[in-house]
Amino acid sequence: MSANENQPDNGRAADRHRRPSGISDETVAAVGKLSEALETTERARGHLYEFHQLTGGADLALGEAADMLRVAGHHQLADRLSTELIGRNVLAGRWTFQVVEEYDEGYYAVFRELERTVRDRLVGGRTHVYEAEMKEARRTEGLPGHAARPDITEG
Numbered sequence: 001m002s003a004n005e006n007q008p009d010n011g012r013a014a015d016r017h018r019r020p021s022g023i024s025d026e027t028v029a030a031v032g033k034l035s036e037a038l039e040t041t042e043r044a045r046g047h048l049y050e051f052h053q054l055t056g057g058a059d060l061a062l063g064e065a066a067d068m069l070r071v072a073g074h075h076q077l078a079d080r081l082s083t084e085l086i087g088r089n090v091l092a093g094r095w096t097f098q099v100v101e102e103y104d105e106g107y108y109a110v111f112r113e114l115e116r117t118v119r120d121r122l123v124g125g126r127t128h129v130y131e132a133e134m135k136e137a138r139r140t141e142g143l144p145g146h147a148a149r150p151d152i153t154e155g
Contacts, residue, residue, distance in 0.1 A: 014149050017132035020124045027122050032130025038115045041108065048103055052096035062086050 012018065019028055063086055069078035090096055116125075123129050139146040147153075 012148055013132035013136060016126055017128050018126070019129050019133065020126065023123060023129075028130050028133065031119060031123050032128075034115055034118055035128065035130070038111060041111055045103070045108055048100055052100050055090060055096045059086060 062081055066078040066081040066086060069075075069081065091099060094102075119125050119127065136148065139148070141148075
């Protein structure tokens with residue numbers, strides 16, 4: 001009897017990553033592609049927050065630059081920075097926090113809700129089924145660094 005026979009799940013993904021019975025390869029691939037798209041959107045959202053923080057930091061630095069120009073005797077240029085650029089909307093009527101909020105409450109919220117709905121209806125809400133199957137196909141059972149799950153002692 002092999003070690004795997006003593007522990008039947010030794011070489012399998014955790015239940016939360018296993019394909020429910022009766023689900024086709026095409027369905028698993030489609031849900032996997034949707035999850036990939038959401039992950040890309042998560043990255044884009046991170047860049048949007050980066051844009052928000054960088055733009056806010058730049059606006060604060062502009063204030064310092066205007067103050068420094070005033071001290072250096074360049075009042076007219078300091079006034080232009082203060083009135084034309086500092087505190088200016090980045091889009092019509094919006095500072096970056098408003099852009100972030102609109103994105104989060106609109107596109108991002110709908111995307112997350114629909115991704116969850118698709119997973120719930122097609123794979124019982126399970127996450128990363130496609131990736132877990134890819135891992136199983138690519139790993140070398142029994143070698144260090146190739147365990148199916150973190151709770152399995154490696155070879």
